[in-house]
Amino acid sequence: EVQLVESGGASVQPGGSLRISCAASGVTFNSEAMTWVRRAPGKGLEWVSGISGSGGVTYYANSVKGRFTISRDNSHNTLFLQMSSLRAEDTAVYYCARSANLIKHLDSWGQGTLVTVSS
Amino acid sequence: DIQLTQSPSTLSASVGDSVTITCRASQSISTWLAWYQQKPGKAPKVLIYKSSTLETGVPRRFSGSGSGTEFTLTINSLQPDDFATYYCHHYSTYPWTFGQGTKVDIK
Numbered sequence: 712e713v714q715l716v717e718s719g720g721a722s723v724q725p726g727g728s729l730r731i732s733c734a735a736s737g738v739t740f741n742s743e744a745m746t747w748v749r750r751a752p753g754k755g756l757e758w759v760s761g762i763s764g765s766g767g768v769t770y771y772a773n774s775v776k777g778r779f780t781i782s783r784d785n786s787h788n789t790l791f792l793q794m795s796s797l798r799a800e801d802t803a804v805y806y807c808a809r810s811a812n813l814i815k816h817l818d819s820w821g822q823g824t825l826v827t828v829s830s
Numbered sequence: 831d832i833q834l835t836q837s838p839s840t841l842s843a844s845v846g847d848s849v850t851i852t853c854r855a856s857q858s859i860s861t862w863l864a865w866y867q868q869k870p871g872k873a874p875k876v877l878i879y880k881s882s883t884l885e886t887g888v889p890r891r892f893s894g895s896g897s898g899t900e901f902t903l904t905i906n907s908l909q910p911d912d913f914a915t916y917y918c919h920h921y922s923t924y925p926w927t928f929g930q931g932t933k934v935d936i937k
Contacts, residue, residue, distance in 0.1 A: 746926075748874075748928075755915075755917060755928060755929070755930045755931040756866070756868070756874065756917050756919075756928040756931070757928065758919075758925060758926040758927060758928060761924070761926070770924040770925065770926075771925070772925050773831070773925065806873055806874070808874075810921075813924075814862070814921060815879075815921065816864035816876055816879040816880075816919070816921055817864070817866075817874075817876060817919070818876050818879075818885070820873035820874055820875070821873060822872075822873050823873060
């Protein structure tokens with residue numbers, strides 16, 4: 712059974728940085744594309760970033776391009792999202808999710824980790 | 831970027847009703863569309879992918895259809911467990927996007 716567990720969410724000041732993680736089990740991690748999706752309070756789902764199984768291909772939403780970096784450590788089955796220059800509008804629950812590859816739907820999701828950007 | 835517009839934003843229905851949610855894409859996405867259900871405090875769960883393929887384990891009262899720019903999710907004989915928010919999602923090209931969501935609540 713696939714398990715995705717996010718961690719690292721915290722309260723951060725505007726302009727600050729934070730790295731969140733997603734630990735995967737029950738999958739052949741290095742063959743799975745991974746994605747970050749967020750949901751801000753009172754809003755809908757927003758796709759944030761995706762990465763190929765090897766880590767060699769990455770994609771970003773325009774709203775986070777240049778501020779967020781997605782990466783993965785396949786030796787430890789872990790996905791990361793490094794967030795910098797954080798803004799109030801980045802406040803959200805961040806979910807990691809997997810797809811078979813970069814052109815497949817998201818078939819497994821973690822429970823999410825809360826990032827709050829506030830002074 | 832491809833925009834997805836869902837309608838309605840909110841839908842009030844009773845147990846046993848059949849309901850339909852529409853998702854329109856700003857340009858053709860072939861059948862690269864999925865539907866997810868999300869309940870408060872929970873992770874989204876995929877119901878339908880490739881426009882009309884039912885995910886394993888999802889009840890057959892859920893069905894999807896459409897191609898190009900017009901898609902629908904239909905729930906037949908609504909059950910108490912189905913009251914939730916539903917999102918469409920395209921994975922045709924990057925950047926991916928989601929519809930704004932449709933909340934199905936109890937009439």
